[in-house]
Amino acid sequence: MTSTDDAAAPRAHPVVRLKPKAEARAIRHGFPWVYADELVTDRRTQALASGALAVLEDGERRPLGLVTVNVKSKIIARMLDRDPEAVINRDWFATRLAKALAHRARLYPQPFYRLVHAESDGLPGVVIDRFGEVAVVQPNAAWAEAALADLVAALVAVTGVATVIKNGSGRARGLEGLTEEIAVVHGNAPTAPIPVPMNGATYMADLMGGQKTGLFFDQRENHAFAARLAQGAKVLDVFSHVGGFALAALAGGAVSALAVDASAPALVLAGQGAKASGFADRFATRQGDAFEVLEALGQESARFDVVICDPPAFAPAKPALEAGLRAYERIARLAAPLVAPGGYLVLCSCSHAADLPAFRNASARGIGRGGRRGQIIHTGFAGPDHPVLPQLAESSYLKALAFRLDG
Numbered sequence: 001m002t003s004t005d006d007a008a009a010p011r012a013h014p015v016v017r018l019k020p021k022a023e024a025r026a027i028r029h030g031f032p033w034v035y036a037d038e039l040v041t042d043r044r045t046q047a048l049a050s051g052a053l054a055v056l057e058d059g060e061r062r063p064l065g066l067v068t069v070n071v072k073s074k075i076i077a078r079m080l081d082r083d084p085e086a087v088i089n090r091d092w093f094a095t096r097l098a099k100a101l102a103h104r105a106r107l108y109p110q111p112f113y114r115l116v117h118a119e120s121d122g123l124p125g126v127v128i129d130r131f132g133e134v135a136v137v138q139p140n141a142a143w144a145e146a147a148l149a150d151l152v153a154a155l156v157a158v159t160g161v162a163t164v165i166k167n168g169s170g171r172a173r174g175l176e177g178l179t180e181e182i183a184v185v186h187g188n189a190p191t192a193p194i195p196v197p198m199n200g201a202t203y204m205a206d207l208m209g210g211q212k213t214g215l216f217f218d219q220r221e222n223h224a225f226a227a228r229l230a231q232g233a234k235v236l237d238v239f240s241h242v243g244g245f246a247l248a249a250l251a252g253g254a255v256s257a258l259a260v261d262a263s264a265p266a267l268v269l270a271g272q273g274a275k276a277s278g279f280a281d282r283f284a285t286r287q288g289d290a291f292e293v294l295e296a297l298g299q300e301s302a303r304f305d306v307v308i309c310d311p312p313a314f315a316p317a318k319p320a321l322e323a324g325l326r327a328y329e330r331i332a333r334l335a336a337p338l339v340a341p342g343g344y345l346v347l348c349s350c351s352h353a354a355d356l357p358a359f360r361n362a363s364a365r366g367i368g369r370g371g372r373r374g375q376i377i378h379t380g381f382a383g384p385d386h387p388v389l390p391q392l393a394e395s396s397y398l399k400a401l402a403f404r405l406d407g
Contacts, residue, residue: 013084016045016054016069016077017061024058027065027079030391032119034067034077046071050177051142055084068124068143072177078124078141088147093154096122101158104130104385112196113385114217115159120387120395125172128155129213131194131205133162136213137185140172152185163187165207171316182208193269195276199224200251202276203242204269211241211266218382219244219310222348222400225378226308227252229344229402233305236260236297236338238290238331243270243283245308245346250279254306259285260293294334307335308346313397315351324351325362332366336374341407345374352397359399367403374403 018024022038034056039045048054048069056067056077063084067077080088100121104113115135116128125141135155139145145168152164164186173180193204198220205214223245230249237246240259247270250257257279259270267285274283286293290311309331315324332347339345345367349359356379367374380400382388388396 013066014044014048014052014054015057016040016048016067017057018059018064020059022059024064026391027056027058030389032079032124032389032392033075036071036074036076039076041071041076045069051144051146053080053088053143068141070142070176073142073175078119078143080124080143088150090150090154090157093123093147093151094158097154097158103387107384110197111159112198112217114383115385117386118395119392120389125176126151127213129215129217130159130161131196131207131214134165134187134190134194134207135159135161135163136165136167136207138167138170138172138213140170140176140178142176142178145176145178148185156186161187163190165189167213170212193272195273199227199248200277201243201247201279202273203247204272204276205242206265206269209265210269211263215242216244218350218386218398219348219400220385221383222346222380222398223248225380225400225402226306226344226346227254229306229346230254230257233343234303234340236302236304236307238294238307238309238335239311240270240285241266241310243273244310246270246283247273247277247279249306249308250274250282251277254282256282256284258304259283260290261285261287262289263287291330291334294331294338298334298337302338303340303343304338305340305343306346307339307343308348309335310346310348310400313351314349315353318353321353321358324354325358328354328359328362329366329369332363333370334366336367336370336372336405339372339405341405343405344377345403345405346400347403348398348400350398352394354399355393356399360401363401363403367405372405374405376401377404378402 065082127138168181196203207214227248231253235249235257246257246259314327382398
């Protein structure tokens with residue numbers, strides 16, 4: 001990676017080239033990836049270090065832009081800059097981060113949000129979530145791992161955060177040939193969970209030991225919609241993590257909320273959030289496998305006015321699609337009988353491999369198999385701090401369907 005000091009004299013980058021029959025039009029129109037079978041992989045390309053920079057050319061040797069190359073990945077090249085002579089240094093990062101920050105600052109009065117949503121914010125494979133004075137960076141691509149020092153320095157300069165945590169975990173890093181690591185790369189590690197205000201509730205985020213970056217900001221808008229359904233309601237929140245929909249529902253006036261999750265530590269954080277929010281007397285938890293708990297609640301003839309199921313990605317990639325859709329259908333089948341007559345069922349999917357029609361059909365089949373019928377009253381997606389790159393379907397992964405079930 002080019003450092004700030006030698007920015008005035010950038011080195012020439014090697015050239016990689018699309019195969020003659022590869023479609024360059026998509027790249028020109030904004031698609032940010034090149035797959036391994038689309039690139040000429042001669043000995044020079046194979047010798048490039050993971051995360052190396054190169055100029056991408058089409059089959060006619062016309063430059064398309066500056067890319068990062070990883071021959072270990074199925075996504076062999078990622079577009080960094082349409083200018084093939086761009087210098088990827090601290091200033092380059094600062095420019096992209098400043099644009100991302102300006103958007104979030106317009107949306108949210110407090111600094112709790114996803115600051116960078118990978119390709120959608122022009123930083124391929126990079127996710128940054130902000131928790132006030134702390135930022136959590138996920139460098140999920142080899143180039144970002146190599147450039148982490150410049151990225152972190154620019155992040156601190158642009159946002160003023162006191163602490164930066166590297167969360168090097170998750171499936172994406174494995175696909176890039178990267179190892180797992182969680183470490184503080186700037187400042188001091190938090191000594192306690194971070195309180196996060198959202199939708200009238202306080203969530204507790206464990207930034208060093210929790211799932212992903214510690215909290216799921218993407219569901220904020222869907223939490224808010226579910227809270228509108230929850231006034232005066234008994235609420236069941238399955239796959240609740242640290243309180244997800246349950247705490248938002250209580251802030252919206254729910255009379256009670258039961259949070260279900262397989263993770264006991266996550267439920268402890270949910271309870272702490274309920275206490276910090278002033279909801280402890282209306283909040284309860286049940287630890288266990290979600291499918292087993294749903295079956296048990298059915299056997300107990302439990303009924304709730306609002307039931308929300310927000311599972312992990314059952315179909316993280318196309319090979320898992322059919323099994324994932326069967327799992328979503330099963331969730332709907334088990335959850336539907338728990339909804340009181342005229343109540344609401346909210347079903348979510350964060351699987352980008354399962355598009356909205358497929359997920360909607362699986363959910364409807366499950367509801368029918370559960371002996372219920374309903375109407376869709378709302379379709380939700382990730383919040384505006386998770387922008388979608390129109391050319392990249394994978395950047396639009398979250399779906400939330402709200403059904404009103406029959407009497």
